[in-house]
Amino acid sequence: MRQLAALSPSQSIRSRTCFTILRACKIWIAKQKKPDQEMAARAATGKAGLLQVFSVIGQKMEWAMNQGEADRTAVIIGGGQAGAEAATLLRQNRFEGGIMLIGSEPCLPYMRPPLSKSFLARETGKESLIYKAAAAYERAGVELRLGAAVAEIDRIAKQVRLSSGEALGYGKLVIATGGRARKLPVPGSDLPNIFYLRTIADVEDLQPHMEAQRRLVIAGGGYIGLEAAAVAVKRGLAVTVLEAAPRVLARVTAPDVSSFYESIHRGAGVDIRTGVTVTGFAAGEDGAAVTVECGGGQKFAADFVLIGIGLTPNTELAEQAGLDVDDGIVVDAASRSSDPDIYAIGDCAKHAHHGFLRRRIRLESVPNALEQARAAAAAITGRAIPEAPAPWFWSDQYDLKLQMVGLSDGYDELAIRGKMESCSFVAFYLKEGVVIAADSVNRAGDFMAAKRIIGERMAIPRVRLADEAAPLKSLLQKAAA
């Protein structure tokens, strides 16, 4: 493996000395290499034996140097936002060894959120998705191995093996393998006009079908399904969303907020069907159309289908390596896995005990990916581990900016501040008097205040949260007093 970064003065002197001895051995060995006949003759004088001894010493020294180099190298598996952030942060934190980022997608690490928003709508190009320019990795001395997949982690040898067979040593390993779109395991789900939405390549496959008048059926009324529905209906497609739960966004919002989003989509022309479970797909007679078959015998005709039913974390490498995995690679507050030299961050990682939420949880969001990258980079470079803040997320549909902070499950009171009809409100969730979460729609200023309220676990009465006459900021001051 190549030396990737500047060494400290003492490391540099040691390295130079080793290199000099090694080079001398190699030159001596090369000079001694002669045809076999001569070797046989020399064997009698014992010279070949000496040659062999030097050859073995040379090999051993080369191995030891590579090993030393590997011990100082941080290898990151996965070129998503989590992996890219960890790579550059390590250098920012003055990590002195080599840093290598291995990503199976062929392009620079990119941001996924626009895939179901502006990029799907063709409002932004591919270049705008790039998270950090190539120059940023160059400046940080990060070696990029793009289009290369890790096939195995060998924890004993401290090596990762690429699918090409190449083995690369590591001192610290960061697993940032993200996840893949969850497949719908029903008959016909492999028909050619059934799509998923996780990568740039997925959107490029989907784009040619996004033409006005075409019938799109979306399985899944979560963020991705609803964002794609908003883009498609704006482009003149006939869109149907099928959601198995009794309401859209059921896992993450209150019924009032789900109803709000259902009415917005219906108003825009999307046919939203809740309580409908997809059971299979059948190819049409022409082979191009699809019939979406659902429980209770319902059928929906489609020209193409998008499935947005969540994510399966990419944990196979960790499982094979014997790490603790439970629907995510289990990590502590420092993003450290059950192996002290291996970290896991982003969508593939599961907090053993999330610092703010105080529970075992796997989060799928950009802010969480970046926070976990920060924690891993701090731990590897011996810095203080930042505290995990309240998780937050956003979703853009039509001209609605939804920003959410905290987790609302288990709430016992709801306060709506503002008017849903005017598409500008915040839904606050309380549990035993404490504000635990907020969903803000088109209220960026209030969202900042909500982040503080939730981050500091403030207890504010429901009526005061709902009272627009008192600015949120004033509630902050009173609660803090």
Ligand SMILES: Cc1cc2nc3c(=O)[nH]c(=O)nc-3n(C[C@H](O)[C@H](O)[C@H](O)COP(=O)(O)OP(=O)(O)OC[C@H]3O[C@@H](n4cnc5c(N)ncnc54)[C@H](O)[C@@H]3O)c2cc1C
């Ligand atoms: C369409 C869409 C919209 C989203 N919208 C939002 C949003 O609005 N707000 C928000 O906060 N979050 C959003 N998210 C979620 C957010 O994008 C993810 O939480 C975030 O990208 C996670 O980053 P990650 O680096 O952990 O994983 P990923 O981005 O999945 O990156 C992992 C990378 O690792 C690679 N990899 C996997 N296995 C290997 C291997 N063996 N060897 C080498 N490389 C490997 C993968 O190919 C991938 O490139 C959205 C996600 C999608 C798909």
